[in-house]
Amino acid sequence: MSEKYISKAVIGRLPRYYRYLGELLENDEERISSEELSKLMKVTASQIRQDFNNFGGFGQQGYGYNVKYLYGEIGKILGVEQKHNVILVGAGNLGSALAKYPSFPKRGFTISGIFDVNPDVIGKTLNGIMVRPMDEMEEFIVNNVIDIAAITVPRDEAQTLAEKIVNAGVKAIWNFSPVDLNVGDDVVVENVHMTDSLLKLSFNLAAMKSGKWDYRI
Amino acid sequence: MSEKYISKAVIGRLPRYYRYLGELLENDEERISSEELSKLMKVTASQIRQDFNNFGGFGQQGYGYNVKYLYGEIGKILGVEQKHNVILVGAGNLGSALAKYPSFPKRGFTISGIFDVNPDVIGKTLNGIMVRPMDEMEEFIVNNVIDIAAITVPRDEAQTLAEKIVNAGVKAIWNFSPVDLNVGDDVVVENVHMTDSLLKLSFNLAAMKSGKWDYRI
Known part of the structure; x- marks a missing residue:
């Protein structure tokens, strides 16, 4: 139990x-103080220091953080100094967009395989990677x-596929399907629930217009 | 100051x-107790009651919530009983995926306009909506x-476009660009930062593997 607790926030x-x-x-900045970073990021300097602690x-030091060192250290904590092989499960509109997203390879996330059930899509390439039949996914993961597996399939297919993905050995799921996945404690899941996000925006807009609720921090 | 404070959580x-x-x-469920909802959603029943309070x-009542009524009431709070006109600012891969996302129209969010700077894309249609030149955006908003404006343009263009969008009268921005937008207090912004999300997943995976940090709630 030597684990240090880090809050979700x-x-x-x-x-x-x-x-x-x-x-x-x-921008070739070499140093930055917590006060300067505070102004830039609109969080308090004390929050920054607490987070970093x-x-x-x-x-x-008195003259602030070394930007390159700090970037490197936070990158290590985030695990980006390691290369990650990613598969896309679902080659629909969102899956295709993810396949072409330029920031991921820059951060060391390589799309190694793309899978779909749609015969119109299977065999085509997305950003140079051929879309394979979904039933080859487990073998591909094992071999x-x-x-990381990014899941962009419709709601009703997500849980079954997540179980196959986990059984084949993947420990991290990036879930774009509008469902909360049930997986074991030894698997990490990060959700991007698009509609939830849009509804939050809609709530905030309605709250601002009506003046009924104070929705700000 | 009759506003009731609702926390971000x-x-x-x-x-x-x-x-x-x-x-x-x-699934035609008519009633559900906070205990049943608790099991389903994996949050405590007391949290549910506090949230609803x-x-x-x-x-x-003793026999739980009326599902249809509760769904309707939460929908009203989320502002989904109103129709929302949405424009997509940026018709790249992600913008195209959003244009075709089936859940948005179902929830009353209608894509009314799509804008891009790329001459190869302008004039084409996405899900039946013609992509217009970016310099027609402000007039379109006014007319x-x-x-809601969904921004899916590259980082360096997002702030300038956000200012134009706000100046033309839009009060809600759904921002997919990897940048934090500076807009006035009378505008609500909801961010979907894809790379931030992937890096959180990467952190949790590294934390789980190393056992160095306890990253769970």
Whole structure:
């Protein structure tokens, strides 16, 4: 039980730090104080320091953090120094968009396989990768080292496919299907529920217009 | 100051309640107790009751909630009883996927216009809607009643376009660009940061494998 507890809120903010630090690095910024980062990111400097203290603090000196070092350390924590092999389960509109998303390979996430049940799609290529029949998926996972499966199939197919994916050995699922998957405790799931997100926006718009609820932090 | 404060966490859970209740309704379930809903959704019954109490409690009786009534009430709170006109700003891979996403029209979100700068895309149709030149966007917003703009353009173009969208009168932005938009307090923004989401998954996978951090709730 030597595990250090990191809250979901902190984990949720880590990719955002990584994104801002990446932009600072692109702009050849060498150092940044927690106060400057605070202004840029619109979170308090004390929140930044608290968040970073979860991971040892990254050695802020009087003159601030070393941007390149901080970017590298947060990248390590996020696991991006490792290459990840990803399969896309579902080659519909969203799956096709993910196959062509330029940021993923830049961060070391390589799409190794794409699977679908639609005969019109099977055999075609998406960003250079051939779409294979869904019933070849498990064998493909077993024969290749697959770290992450992105699921973009319709709701009713997602749970069955998730079980096959997990049984074949994948430990991380990026779920775009509008359903909460039931998988074991040794599998991590990250959901992107599009409609939930749109409904949150719709709530906030209605709340702002009506003045009935204060929906801001 | 008669506004009732609703926390972000509660708002974040509302669409999920709505999703589950919609499924119960499809399955002709008439009533559900907070305990049954708790088991189904894997949140505590007390959390459900607390969440619902923000909105008056929806009248749970001894025999539970009326599913249809609860679905309708949460739908009203989420603003889905109103029709929303949506424009897509950016008709790339992700914009195209959104244009074809079947759940949005079902929930009353109608794509009324699609805009892009790419001459190869302008004039083509996506799900029956013609892609228009980006420089017609502001006039289109002014001449039509547009509630929501979904932005799927590259990072460097997002802020400028967001300002144009807001100046033309749109009050809600669904932002898929990997950047945090600066807009006024009278505009609501909901972000879907794909790479941030993938990096969270990558963190959780690395944390699970290393046992260095306890990342669960």
